[in-house]
Amino acid sequence: MVKVSYYPGCTLKNKAKELDKYAVRCAEILGVEMEEIENWQCCGGVFCDSSDEVATKLSAVRALACAARRKTPLVTVCTACHNVIKRTLHALRYDAVFSERVRNYLGDEAKGAENAEVYHYLELLRDVVGFETLKGKVVNELKGKRVAAYYGCLFLRPGSVMQTDDAEDPRIMESFIKSLGAEPVIYPMRNECCGAYTFFEEKEAALKKGAAVLKSAENFGADLIAAACPLCRYNLESSSKSLPGGAEKKLPVVYFTELLAEALGVKEARYGM
Amino acid sequence: MQRTDRDALVRRAVSLMNDGVCDRVLAWRRGEFSSDVSPGVFTDTESVEKELVRNFFCGANLSKYLISETEKTEKKVLIFLRPCDSYSFNRLLSEHKFNREKVYAVAVGCDGTADIGKLKRKCGALSDIKRRGDKIIAESLYETNEENEENEENEANGAERVFDLEDVLSERCLSCNLKNRADCDEIISDGGRDAVSERFFEVRRIENMSSEERYEFWRGEFSRCIRCNACRDVCPACTCEKCVFSNPSSGVENKAAANSFEESMFHIIRAFHVAGRCTDCGECSRVCPQSIPLHLLNRKLIKDINILYGEYKSGESVSQISPLNSWTENDADPSEVAELLERSRSK
Amino acid sequence: MECKGEALCAEVIRISASDVGKCMRCGKCSASCPSYDEMEYHPHEFAYMVSSGDADALLESDSAYKCVSCLTCSERCPCGVAPSRLVEAFRIIKARERSNAAFAPERSVFDDGEIPGQALVSAFRKFSK
Amino acid sequence: MQDKQINGYRPKIAAFCCNWCSYAGADLAGGNRLSYPCDVKIIRVPCSCRVDPIFVLRAFRRGADGVIICGCHPGDCHYTSGNYHTRRRMSLLFSFLDYLGIERERMRVEWVSASEGAKFAAVMNDFVSEISKLGENRRLEDVRCKEQTETRLSEER
């Protein structure tokens, strides 16, 4: 059993409880114990992309320090949290001014944070568990399903910091889908933004961008879309609802963990055959 | 008390001499007490049988003697190589210091050797020493050491004192985990030790001092140097035909240090000249009559090399090239070295 | 604090730590921008105007809020300029000028029971005008 | 700051410059009239790899307060690999002297190409000001050399 530190994030404890539950259960099956870190706080939802902003990143520093103290890698399921945490880690390591200011704020609480290791749940599957191992544990193959992976922005960009995969031509989610027995659909909009961040202020624009993603996936023959980010999923679903046409024509948008849970037999089959 | 007992060595030496393979044997020679063992060249079987010794006090690295001894004979020179000696052996070979054809190398295992200084500080003059499992039993001639005076219990034991093996081992053996790396003609036994202490602990301690403290520390150490050249003469990496300190045109020619600068200079240049070649055999510190921890100079360089240019153990093979004589395009810049080393230290 | 002209550009460069001098005006950022049509000023113009020392119009325009922070412009910039950070700097400057966050979304959005928490948080932090 | 005494103290700087890049860079600094303190005195060597650690010690012994070695940028060595050797040797030497408690800031390696006259001047200005802050070299000097020089010079006067 490999032990990892787990940072769930607010949304997973609230609107996306299932994402949290399935992730932990599935990890167990795959030989990974996800221990929730104590006293975690909201990551802030968005990484403030500036050189002089410190306060909004401290929560991520605390999470990193906590994982470093436990000497286990820090795993997140939510892509938005992962983006904030990974970019904060990068800033800690390479931005001396930032890391000094962080130390001034947090003192010992920040100790060792720069030594933490950070994984997205998908990276955990790829780099620690291995997609081959995962394939071996699948009990309900999602045969015949054409699944379009939706990466969005936060999982891949900035490429030099996230280093998840090739930012312009990623493969990690497709490999994941393949290992569950489904057929991945590669479509052009998979790493284009759905515009979810502007949902409140520019709702129409956000829905339009979401619809473009859906259309592209549909054109390339997808049966459903797998997302890794609650924000994307929400926006894509909203976009889907706003489109004309009957409910039965809608392209379902699901969390990748739901597919994982189905394949591993943790969740009742719904999207598989 | 050593993995390979003395008799096995003697038997091999005698038979090789009788067979006419070797006419010279490089080994350790018995002294008046069991603790004063010296390196010895044996030229007849009689003295081998009488004087060859293999015990807890056989500290000397014999490899360097091959340079002169192989010149003296037409036959082969027999040498016993402990794991640590094998590194010096390889290093000398890679610098073409002797003809391998004229050497009969025999690998012998090692459990570590005693730090005589440590033992003497603990129990004064030694008369005999034995080993029982992991304990070392030392018999001293007199009972005049400080610790005994303080501790009455020990007086009840008379002159016999018991130590844990690790308490009296020399420092280099505590961090040793070497395996015999030489291409030996024969192996009698090849076991070595497992490290129980971290090799760079002391170096790190010094690194963590402030600049002034380091300066004062080394000033204090170097000021004791009497320029006896024992460190240089024993060092298996110091094999120049003519030493730079005896070369009038080198600009550093110097027989005796006249002031603090020259004291430091000698050790700086010596450490730098053996950098990348030093096998960390520790002979320099062992023979220093003034107990200057010279090996800490070499180890600093070894540590830096390992961090900056990748793990490197001098003497691991004959074909290796010293990191000081090679390079890669992506080596660290001198301006970033301090930070790199600092970072590796904080890890 | 009134921030204008060269001072504004200097502040943007400081906050963004983006080297606008490297921009070679290729326009790949704008070509990649999903919000191009909604924006009055486009990513390459952010870089160009900041480097030219007159970016007051960008502060007045609401182009910065049309940006969806997808970072595609920075990802594809051949010169390593990071227009997204420039845009972010304008949002930050405006946010810092305000005493209180003036986020006032339409009431209706709260009625949807499915909005993820992070959407609200990020809207408060970043995208409220 | 050029040619101006700093708190009345003038450091002594020995600068080793490789013939192909840095010496030419220094010439270019001259050609462009980019000034730097006259305390910097240049010694021409064919390649930065000709600089023996012994020379560095020699300079300190004779009372230099700072030693700087300039070579072609890594990869641009006229002799293909000389400066790579310099880079390793000096990295280790500086770290080693630091370990012995000798101020690391007194020694520097800089890569200055033949076209970087401005960089040469900037580097020298920076180095001199840093050495001025450190003050006289006390930890690695040969007092005899110094006394001799000073008595000799006073005699000369």
Next chain:
Amino acid sequence: MFVCHCGTNIAGTVDVEAVADAMKSESGVVYSATYQYMCSQSGQDIIKKAIRDYELGGIVVCSCSPRMHEATFRKAASSVGMNPYMVEIANIREQCSWVHKNREDATSKAITLARAAVAKLKLNFPLTPGESGVTKRALVIGGGIAGIQTALDIADAGYKVDIVEKSPTIGGKMAQLDKTFPTLDCAACILTPKMVDAAQNENIRIFSYSEVESVSGYVGNFTVTVKKKARYVKEDVCTGCGLCTEKCPRKKIPSEFNLGMDNRSAVYIPFAQAVPKVAVIDSEHCMMLKENKCGVCSKVCTAGAIDYTQKDEYIEEKYGAIVVATGYEPISLERFGEYARGMSPDVITSLEFERLTSAAGPTHGKLVRPSDKMKPNTVVFVQCVGSRCEPSLGKGKEYCSKICCMYTAKHAMLTKEKYPDAEVYVFYIDVRTPGKNFDEFYRRAAEEYGVKYIKGMVGKITPDGERLNVSASDLICRKKLEIKADLVVLAAAIEPSPTARALATKLASSMDTNGFFTEAHPKLRPVESPTAGVFLSGACQGPRDIPETVAQAGAAAAKVIGLLSKERLTANPCVAVCDEEMCSGCSVCGNVCPYGAITYVEKEFRVPGGRTKARRVASVNEAVCQGCGCCAVACMSGAMELKGFMSSQIMAEVDAICRTSR
């Protein structure tokens, strides 16, 4: 001691009289004078007269940089019988008067510098340069247009030349091109005659399908081992009839020449005009070589040229000069996922476009979409893909690839010529056309042919049904563009050939950060490498077009001819020297020498007691040594020294410099 005023250049800041006066009292100095311009004829006469009158052993000139006039003063000294290496220069202009303003400080520094020069001079000793012969044969590495032209020019002057080409035929990239700008004449029409000339010239030998294995020696005397890879076809027997290629059962191998756009067989001739026109068997795909099954080619070959047992052959040859002409390759566009190279076959590179329009190409010159072989109605060209990129991002190259603007204009024009009704777009950052008739050419594309030039880089290309959606922004009209294209052509940046790096190491020749060979001087010695005897031709030195390449090839040939015409060469006398008494033969110096100039020999030495002892000592080949001094520092005992820069000399300078009061 001669102190130069250099007009007011020196005297303006430095009190030259004071310098000369101070030096008079320096021990060893017997004469000290100043003059307005030391380098002038009358200045030199003063020096010559003083040398004669005072029988001087050496002189110091305090003047401008030695890089300026060292040679002048050395020549002057040697004209009156003084060894030129007994001249030292104190640089009191560039490194003193020009950089310091305070007269007192500058004067005192000038005195110090003069003292240092005297201190060094006292330890100087006369040096005489060595001499060596010249092998009258040149080697050209690379058989593209650069290599062919260089070889032809050298052969024309009557010297022997060998061309080593790694692929089975010479011709290089130019053989793959269709038309050439700005005249639009066909590349094959102007190149293939040259290829044939090279093959028929009796002074030229062509080693095709060969590589340089190792290089040793030095200018005038290189020894090179060439590895002739086994081609399993006897080169002298094969008639190039091509029957074997027709009958070979393995036919589905992507053709290198056509960039994988069509197939070749396992035994093949790269293209119809190949030189030598000899078949080659691809050992990776040949059934006979892999599994010992088949043997069809051997059966059909009437000449009996097939030889499955052929082995790699090593040929050793001596050369006086080497020319590098390794050319370029387009970069891999792997890191440009946004351009959908992997998703659609209709996104091609410019070199692929050349093959598509070439009459000898996979479509016989018919410009069609690779996916469905249909006529493209809308063609989009994207310039600068991978050029002009921030290098730290690791995606592309920092430099401008130079040739893309022109060939893209050419491609756009050719497209319009073939399909006048097609829509042709060119997306550019800048259009760079500095060449004879270049801008006129580009304007013709825009004006006469109606090619739409749009300023702005393309953001993303996405397959959309059968077509490609090109997202771009028009920076001038401030407009977002979404163009539905049938074919997209990417002008990929060019980079040095991947084989160049290893070759540079073998030649001890330096490369810049981009992997292009560096020239000895960017302006004044553009075709010579810093390594004596090694010359550069064509794109191995940086991006260039055909006219420039040919010009440079001729220049390199001229330099080679100049070298080969000499009977003897004089070497730099400032080389390493080993004191054998002190040398312990440890090999350290040999390990650091970049030129392999140090070898080891066993020598007998007398030892006390009247006996002798054999000892291994280092020996320096003075013709190979370039005098960097790395070995002298690596040597622990100080046995190795560098003439002209002895440790004692440098230390004397250090002492003199540090002697000044604080």
